[in-house]
Amino acid sequence: xxxxxxxxxxxxxxxLARRGxxxxxxFATVLAEASAPRVSEGFAALCRELPATALVRLLPLASIVDxxxxxxxxxxxxxxxxxxxxxxxxxxxxRSPALLDAVRRAAxxxxxxxxVQAAAALGRVGEPADxxxxxxxxxxxxxxxxxxxxxxxxxxxxxxSQDVLALAEASGDRFARDIVRQALAEVxx
Amino acid sequence: MTLLRLIEVVQWAFLxxxxxxxxxxxxxxxxxxxxxxxxxxxxxxxxxPRFFSRLEPPVSIIVPAFNxxxxxxxxxxxxxxxxxxxxxxxxxxxxxxxxxxxxxxREFELVPFPEAYRISVPSTPVRRVYRSLRHRNVRVLDKxxxxxxxxxxxxxxxxxxxLFCAVDGDSVLQRDSVARVVRPFLEDPTTIAxxxxxxxxxxxxxxxxxxxxxxxxxxxxxxxxxxxxxRAFLFGxxxxxxxxxxxxxxxxxxxxxxxxxxxxxxxxxxxVGEDMELVLRLHRLYRLSGRPYRISFVPDPICWTEVxxxxxALRRQRVRWHRGLLEAIAANRQLLFHRRGGAAAWLTVxxxxxxxxxxxxxxxxxxxxxxxxxxxxxxxWSSFAAFxxxxxxxxxxxxxxxxxxxxxxxxxxxxxxxxxxxxGAVLVENLGLRQLTAFWRISGMLSWLFNRPIAWGSPAxxxxxxxxxxxxxxxxxxx
Numbered sequence: 001x002x003x004x005x006x007x008x009x010x011x012x013x014x015x016l017a018r019r020g021x022x023x024x025x026x027f028a029t030v031l032a033e034a035s036a037p038r039v040s041e042g043f044a045a046l047c048r049e050l051p052a053t054a055l056v057r058l059l060p061l062a063s064i065v066d067x068x069x070x071x072x073x074x075x076x077x078x079x080x081x082x083x084x085x086x087x088x089x090x091x092x093x094x095r096s097p098a099l100l101d102a103v104r105r106a107a108x109x110x111x112x113x114x115x116v117q118a119a120a121a122l123g124r125v126g127e128p129a130d131x132x133x134x135x136x137x138x139x140x141x142x143x144x145x146x147x148x149x150x151x152x153x154x155x156x157x158x159x160x161s162q163d164v165l166a167l168a169e170a171s172g173d174r175f176a177r178d179i180v181r182q183a184l185a186e187v188x189x
Numbered sequence: 190m191t192l193l194r195l196i197e198v199v200q201w202a203f204l205x206x207x208x209x210x211x212x213x214x215x216x217x218x219x220x221x222x223x224x225x226x227x228x229x230x231x232x233x234x235x236x237x238p239r240f241f242s243r244l245e246p247p248v249s250i251i252v253p254a255f256n257x258x259x260x261x262x263x264x265x266x267x268x269x270x271x272x273x274x275x276x277x278x279x280x281x282x283x284x285x286x287x288x289x290x291x292x293x294x295r296e297f298e299l300v301p302f303p304e305a306y307r308i309s310v311p312s313t314p315v316r317r318v319y320r321s322l323r324h325r326n327v328r329v330l331d332k333x334x335x336x337x338x339x340x341x342x343x344x345x346x347x348x349x350x351x352l353f354c355a356v357d358g359d360s361v362l363q364r365d366s367v368a369r370v371v372r373p374f375l376e377d378p379t380t381i382a383x384x385x386x387x388x389x390x391x392x393x394x395x396x397x398x399x400x401x402x403x404x405x406x407x408x409x410x411x412x413x414x415x416x417x418x419x420r421a422f423l424f425g426x427x428x429x430x431x432x433x434x435x436x437x438x439x440x441x442x443x444x445x446x447x448x449x450x451x452x453x454x455x456x457x458x459x460x461v462g463e464d465m466e467l468v469l470r471l472h473r474l475y476r477l478s479g480r481p482y483r484i485s486f487v488p489d490p491i492c493w494t495e496v497x498x499x500x501x502a503l504r505r506q507r508v509r510w511h512r513g514l515l516e517a518i519a520a521n522r523q524l525l526f527h528r529r530g531g532a533a534a535w536l537t538v539x540x541x542x543x544x545x546x547x548x549x550x551x552x553x554x555x556x557x558x559x560x561x562x563x564x565x566x567x568x569x570w571s572s573f574a575a576f577x578x579x580x581x582x583x584x585x586x587x588x589x590x591x592x593x594x595x596x597x598x599x600x601x602x603x604x605x606x607x608x609x610x611x612x613g614a615v616l617v618e619n620l621g622l623r624q625l626t627a628f629w630r631i632s633g634m635l636s637w638l639f640n641r642p643i644a645w646g647s648p649a650x651x652x653x654x655x656x657x658x659x660x661x662x663x664x665x666x667x668x
Contacts, residue, residue, distance in 0.1 A: 023375045028242035060244045143307055178305040185303050185320070 005033035009042035017046050017054060024060055032064045040066040047073045052081050056089040071096050078102035084111035091117035097125045107133055112142040119145055123152030131158050135167050138176035146175065150183035161188055196562050203555050210544050211583050217428030218590050224427055225488065225598045246374065247275035248367055248444070249353040251344030253337050254280055257358045258288040262296040264358055267398030269324060273367040277326040281344045284313075284334025293329050297321040302328060304347065310455030312343040337440075338456035338463035345455055348447055355464070357441045359495055361390055361400055366491040370444045373485035381449035381471060382484045384438035385491035386422040388601065389415045391498060400493050405607045411498040412614040413622050418496075419591040423488065423598070430486040434472070434532035436541055438484065440464035442492035449482075457520065462513020469521040472533040479529065490599060504629045511549070511633030518542055519637075549630035555580070556624070581619045588615040 008030055016022050031039050043065045047055060055073070062070040070093055077090035078099060091106055091114065103125065106118035119137050122130050137149035153164045161184050168180035250268055254261050261280070268278050282290050293299055304318035313335035321327040332343050341355055352374060354367065363369075366385070373383045391406035406412050429435045438445070440463070450456075453470050456463045468484060475482040497503040518525075518541055525542065527534040555576075563573040592611055595601065602608060635641070 023377075025242050025244035025375045026372075028244050032242055063243055147305075175305070178303070181303040182305045186325075 005030075006035065006038050009034050009039045013039075013042040013046055013058075017050055017058060020057070024057060028061055028064060031061065036064065036066050039064055040069040044069050044073075052077055052086050053083065056086050059089045059093055062093045071098070075099055075102065078106070084109070084114050087111075087114045088117045091121050094121040094125060097127070100125060100127065100130075104130070104133060107137060112140070112145055115140060116142065116145045116148050119148035119152055123148065123155050126152060126156050126158075128158060131167065134158070135171060135176075138168055138180065139171055139173050143179075146179045147183070150176075150179040151186070153180065154183040154187045192565075193567060196558065196567050199558050200562075200568075203551070203558070206551055207580065207583075210548070213540055213544060214424075214583075214587055217424045218587070218594075220431060221424035221427040221594060222597075224431060225423075225594060228488070241274045241368075243274055245274055245368075245371060246352050247277070247350040248273060248371065249344075249348035249350040249447070250276060250278045250356055250367075251341055251348060251353055252278065252280045252356050252358060253283055253340035253344065254285065254289055254358050255283045255334070255337070255340070256285045256287045256289060258285070258292050260358060261289055262292055263398050265293070265297065265327065267362065268356070269327070270364060270398070271362065271367050272364045273371075275350075276367065277328070277349060278324075279344045279347050280327070280329045281340040282329060282331045283336070283340040284332060290329070290331055294319070297327055297329075298323045299329055304328070307346055309346050309451045310342045312339050312346065312455075315343055315347075318347065336458055338458045338460075341463075342455040342458070345447060345450060351447055352444055353447050353450075354442065354444045355440060357494065360441045361395060361398065361493040362442060363491055363493075364399065366442065367444075369487050369489050369491050370442070372487065373483070374444070374446070377483050377485070379481045380483045380485050381446045381475070382435075382438050382443065382468060383487060384426065384435065384443045384485075385487045385489055386426075386599075387418060387439050387441050387492050387494055388490045389418055390493040390495045393493060403601055403603075405602065405610045406496075406498065408498045409614065409617050410500065410503060410622070411496050412610055413618040414496040414503075416588050416591065416611060416614045416618060419595050420587060423591050423594040424587075426486050427488050429532075429537060430484075432532040432536065433483055434537040435484045435486055436468065436537050437465040438468050438486075439492070441494045460513060460516040460520065461509050462515075462517045465513060466517035466520050469517050469524065469533075469538070472537070473521045473524040473530075476524065476530045476533055477527060488598065490601060500625075503626075504632075507626055507629040508633040508636060511546075511630040512637045514541065515546055515634060515637040518546060546634070549627040550634070552624075552627045553631060584619050584623065585615055588618065 012027060012031060016024065016027055039061070043058070043061060046058065050058075055077070059074075062074075074090045074093045075098070077086055079102060081087055081090065087106055087109065088111075091103065094103055099121075103118050103121045106114050107122065109115055109118070115137065119134065122134055126134070131153070134149045134153050138146050138153075140146050140149070150168075153167070158164055159167075164184060165177070165180055168177045171177075252264065252268070257264070265278060265280065268276075280293060282293070299319035299321055302318045302320035306315055306318060313333045315330050315332040317331045319329040319331065321329075328347065330343050330347055332340070335343075345353060352371065354370070356362070370383050370385050374380045389406065389411060390400070391411040392404035393400045394402040394404060406415065426435055426437070443464070449471060450467065453467065453474055457466050460466050471482070471484065497506050518538065521538070524530050524534045525538045530538075559568070559573060559576050562568045563570065592608075592615070596608075602611065
């Protein structure tokens with residue numbers, strides 16, 4: 001018996017899309033043995049065929065797909081989708097500053113599950129101009145949004161530790177100050 | 190009603206109970222055999238070199254610690270060697286009066302950490318949070334004493350990942366324990382809890398915190414428990430899992446979805462059976478609200494734990510366990526025969542109540558009534574002998590079937606001498622120890638009924654009782 005990793009994407013990806021009971025993380029282990037171009041071809045083909053809600057399930061495979069193939073898919077989802085779970089799944093895959101406008105819009109979404117992913121995405125691709133946006137998220141009613149915003153501020157070049165802490169203090173919110181202190185201690189001991 | 194008639198009625202009642210009990214155990218056995226056979230191929234694939242996709246959810250391992258200065262550093266070092274992409278370890282120092290915190294501070298270079306501690310489930314106050322400079326994924330919560338359940342709740346509050354494992358301080362895991370027990374969460378996103386098989390550590394050779402060689406305990410008390418654990422996990426749990434009616438996820442090692450446990454209110458701190466109570470509560474909440482969920486079980490041996498090897502320590506454990514069982518059932522009695530409760534309400538809880546909880550009462554009453562009837566000449570010697578033979582025969586059959594399941598599946602005990610010891614344990618168990626256990630379990634029932642302090646009342650007394658029990662177990666091992 002031989003394993004054919006290069007043949008796996010063409011066989012498995014369409015079935016994975018159809019079978020909602022097949023666990024994506026376990027299949028990712030198999031697909032990761034194939035070359036990235038092979039997986040990317042199959043992934044791109046599926047993206048053209050599947051509706052957004054079905055595609056969301058396969059988005060975690062982006063970690064083994066060429067980044068160039070994923071970005072257009074993610075951009076399309078961020079532009080067109082309304083469902084929070086679709087937006088959140090797409091935001092998880094944001095790796096390019098080209099998608100910043102969509103991320104900033106998402107940071108003001110009504111659903112906290114979208115805002116938390118937007119905060120995390122700002123931690124990956126945000127710019128110094130996003131400082132105030134993140135400062136606003138430090139006062140979010142949802143703890144996880146505040147935490148991701150604090151992590152984003154601590155991780156990206158939004159200033160020195162003192163600058164970031166001053167930003168939190170200026171909010172007048174004790175919880176904002178506490179969460180920023182934690183986030184700074186995590187990355188800047 | 191004459192005495193003869195009364196005895197006749199009682200005998201029929203015992204017979205009916207005995208048949209119902211036997212049928213339920215045999216049904217669990219048959220389901221387990223089927224599950225083990227069906228999953229044999231999947232288990233074979235798990236033996237292949239494992240690669241992680243990095244899509245696995247990160248896991249928080251919560252380690253409650255009370256007066257563990259001798260073992261805590263070794264425990265944490267072992268957890269740091271677990272093979273899993275992303276883990277954090279949250280040690281909860283539950284008001285230790287020994288040098289537990291000092292040992293942790295020294296061994297892991299702990300420094301104060303400005304944790305924005307969030308109270309999602311109530312616990313006694315956390316005094317301070319520390320983080321390791323050497324291992325950034327290790328944090329220590331130092332809190333006032335509240336007992337194991339309270340410590341777990343504090344750990345849940347501090348956990349940052351969507352799944353958490355509850356690990357006893359003296360549990361010995363395998364390097365792939367987390368990877369195995371997380372699998373149901375990957376396969377079914379509605380999974381909220383998963384347990385695995387706990388095995389007996391006594392007699393095994395442990396090197397650097399992991400089991401290097403599986404051995405058989407020397408004493409018969411521990412050997413009998415090897416058999417008990419095989420029965421309890423290989424069909425007692427495995428039989429329930431396919432109908433999503435698992436009664437318990439062992440406190441020694443189990444994995445939970447953090448949001449589900451928080452929503453359920455965390456662990457109850459007013460019971461000694463907090464692990465079973467939580468699982469029954471999850472069944473109750475999800476079943477009655479009609480939400481899809483799964484509480485799963487992986488039959489793989491994933492955790493090893495020391496069992497009592499003296500009668501005194503075993504007695505204390507069984508009294509505590511039986512009390513915990515009754516507390517868990519009482520706290521979730523709403524589930525019993527609830528029309529929306531499904532298999533958990535119509536199979537699991539009745540099984541726990543009528544067979545596990547009241548079983549010892551029926552068993553002891555049976556011995557007394559039948560013995561008295563024989564002594565009074567109401568029944569013949571042959572009837573008396575037939576009764577005992579049937580009772581012991583079924584018990585022996587169930588134990589033998591557990592051995593068969595073990596041989597067909599994991600075959601952990603590979604040497605002929607080990608198998609012979611287990612066969613011997615089948616006989617030893619049913620000729621004295623089982624009957625003694627029944628009396629102890631009744632004692633547990635009485636302590637529940639009359640609210641006698643065992644680990645009831647103040648958390649300090651609970652922790653002290655746990656510590657005393659552990660000290661006695663240690664003394665028993667040293668003797």
